[in-house]
Amino acid sequence: MWVRSTMAYRTSFLIMTLGNFLATGLDFVAIALMFTHIGELGGFTLDEVAFLYGTTSVAFGLADLVLGSMGRLGRRVRDGTMDTLLVRPVPILAQVAADRFALRRLGRITQGVVVLGWSLARLDIDWTVDRALLMPVMLLSGGVIFGALFVLGGAFQFWAKDASEVQSAFTFGGTTLLEYPPTVFGKELLRGVTFVVPLAFVNWLPALHILGRPDPLGLPAWIGFAAPLVAGGCCAVAGLAWRAGLRAYQSTGS
Amino acid sequence: MRLYAAVAVSGFKRYATYRVATVAGVFTNTVFGFILAYTYAALWDERPHLGGYDLAQALTFVWLGQALLAAVGLLGGGFEEELQERIRSGDIAVDLYRPVDLQTWWLATELGRALFQLLGRGVVPMAVGALAFELRLPASPLTWLWFLLAVALAVCVSFALRYLVSLASFWLLDGTGLSLLSGLLCLFFSGMTLPLNVFPGQLGEIARALPWAAMLQVPADVFLEERRGSGLLGAFAFQTGWAVALLTAGRALQAVATRKVVVQGG
Numbered sequence: 001m002w003v004r005s006t007m008a009y010r011t012s013f014l015i016m017t018l019g020n021f022l023a024t025g026l027d028f029v030a031i032a033l034m035f036t037h038i039g040e041l042g043g044f045t046l047d048e049v050a051f052l053y054g055t056t057s058v059a060f061g062l063a064d065l066v067l068g069s070m071g072r073l074g075r076r077v078r079d080g081t082m083d084t085l086l087v088r089p090v091p092i093l094a095q096v097a098a099d100r101f102a103l104r105r106l107g108r109i110t111q112g113v114v115v116l117g118w119s120l121a122r123l124d125i126d127w128t129v130d131r132a133l134l135m136p137v138m139l140l141s142g143g144v145i146f147g148a149l150f151v152l153g154g155a156f157q158f159w160a161k162d163a164s165e166v167q168s169a170f171t172f173g174g175t176t177l178l179e180y181p182p183t184v185f186g187k188e189l190l191r192g193v194t195f196v197v198p199l200a201f202v203n204w205l206p207a208l209h210i211l212g213r214p215d216p217l218g219l220p221a222w223i224g225f226a227a228p229l230v231a232g233g234c235c236a237v238a239g240l241a242w243r244a245g246l247r248a249y250q251s252t253g254s
Numbered sequence: 255m256r257l258y259a260a261v262a263v264s265g266f267k268r269y270a271t272y273r274v275a276t277v278a279g280v281f282t283n284t285v286f287g288f289i290l291a292y293t294y295a296a297l298w299d300e301r302p303h304l305g306g307y308d309l310a311q312a313l314t315f316v317w318l319g320q321a322l323l324a325a326v327g328l329l330g331g332g333f334e335e336e337l338q339e340r341i342r343s344g345d346i347a348v349d350l351y352r353p354v355d356l357q358t359w360w361l362a363t364e365l366g367r368a369l370f371q372l373l374g375r376g377v378v379p380m381a382v383g384a385l386a387f388e389l390r391l392p393a394s395p396l397t398w399l400w401f402l403l404a405v406a407l408a409v410c411v412s413f414a415l416r417y418l419v420s421l422a423s424f425w426l427l428d429g430t431g432l433s434l435l436s437g438l439l440c441l442f443f444s445g446m447t448l449p450l451n452v453f454p455g456q457l458g459e460i461a462r463a464l465p466w467a468a469m470l471q472v473p474a475d476v477f478l479e480e481r482r483g484s485g486l487l488g489a490f491a492f493q494t495g496w497a498v499a500l501l502t503a504g505r506a507l508q509a510v511a512t513r514k515v516v517v518q519g520g
Contacts (some may be wrong), residue, residue, distance in 0.1 A: 011426055011431075013431065014431075015431035015432055015434075015435055018435070022435070022438055026438055026439075026441070026442040026447065027447060029442070030442065030447040030448040033448055033452065033453060033454065033457075034297055034448065034452070036454045037297075037300075037301050037304055037452065037454075038297065038300040038301055039300075040300070041293075041296055041297060041300065042296045160274055160278070161274065162272055162274050162275040162278075163274050163275060163277070163278035164278070165275065165278040165279045165281070165282040166278045166281055166282065168282050169281055169282040169285040169286070170285075173282065173285045173286055173289060176286065176289050176290075177289050180289075180292075180293050180296075183296075184292050184293050184295075184296040185289075185292045186292065189288070189292070
């Protein structure tokens with residue numbers, strides 16, 4: 001239904017899709033501009049940074065496409081429209097995800113795919129079986145990890161009500177972080193995004209294995225393959241938080 | 255005048271009630287500040303004095319960007335969504351009956367909002383940045399004053415541009431797409447993603463002449479004391495010029511749109 005309603009404003013839809021395409025596009029232009037001054041950033045070439053950029057962009061784009069509406073949950077809780085969702089015989093999570101489902105978000109994925117393709121064409125990767133296998137696994141588990149963060153952020157809204165920006169710090173902030181090589185950041189931050197909020201499993205750890213580079217934290221090379229397990233764990237945590245959030249929900253009564 | 259002052263005060267108060275949202279915003283700005291500061295440090299490590307900044311200046315630029323993001327409305331927000339919704343629903347017709355000037359009314363709410371956001375979302379990230387990194391804070395107390403003036407002008411330019419974008423809703427009906435696009439162009443051309451003096455060659459010259467430069471690059475250069483004496487005058491002239499030009503354009507478009515809305519509202 002939201003797809004059809006979006007199509008009612010065709011000009012706006014086209015501008016929005018183009019906007020989303022440009023959104024992440026201009027981000028990449030900024031990185032490319034950096035590389036007009038330097039040959040390597042944190043020891044990584046532009047092609048390698050493009051690979052990191054493309055993989056995180058696709059993973060985030062997948063999660064954003066399905067669950068990007070989660071940020072609006074706080075508003076629903078505030079204005080009481082959450083109640084209408086509760087009385088319908090469809091899982092709440094599915095309803096929130098479908099709420100204002102925005103096809104324009106395809107722009108972000110397309111852009112990620114373009115940059116990823118560009119980097120793959122330029123990089124000279126030694127495609128062993130495990131690396132080729134890791135590629136789709138990385139993109140999918142990355143999407144799932146981001147998706148879990150979206151749900152976690154949504155669950156947090158049941159208590160915080162208007163703190164959707166905290167979620168942005170992890171989702172949008174996460175993609176910004178993962179666009180750059182891990183060697184750029186401090187060790188404490190790397191430990192944080194590996195062991196606390198496991199963003200490093202979205203692309204850094206698998207990507208380092210594909211690019212044939214050692215992990216700055218000295219973790220073993222197979223750690224990248226743990227991404228699906230980590231993604232599963234994130235889902236479990238997000239699911240529990242979501243249920244707890246729903247139980248804690250109190251209608252504003254308006 | 256007193257009326258618009260009251261409107262500005264209510265704009266301030268309105269945003270001051272969203273305390274949790276403000277804390278959440280401060281958190282997000284701080285997280286982004288750290289991510290960008292690390293990448294800039296790597297960049298300036300490779301090329302010291304890139305774009306005429308030393309490392310401390312580059313890092314200060316990062317935190318200034320985070321401190322001004324909400325106040326100057328670099329990502330959009332503020333009045334925009336509300337005005338567009340009023341245009342879409344037709345409520346704008348009621349606003350036009352009122353004996354106040356529409357553009358000045360919204361500018362007043364925006365100035366109040368900006369002041370709150372500068373205090374509520376600007377001070378803390380800047381302080382955290384100054385604690386975690388070595389920043390270059392102004393040596394002269396007068397610079398702080400010039401900086402505040404530059405920020406006020408930046409808010410005016412940002413408002414004027416977003417007002418124009420919002421008025422496009424009269425023709426597009428659903429203005430969210432255009433707002434999104436304008437927000438993204440703003441992030442790129444204001445220097446938020448990369449300082450404009452790092453942009454190479456002609457692209458840099460064009461970027462520094464566009465109105466978005468008045469929103470972050472110019473206030474930052476005033477703060478970093480890159481603009482002094484006559485350079486300072488030039489900075490203010492640049493900002494004022496764009497503010498006046500865009501506000502005038504907004505007024506003209508409003509006049510055209512108002513004639514149209516009479517037809518639409520019936």
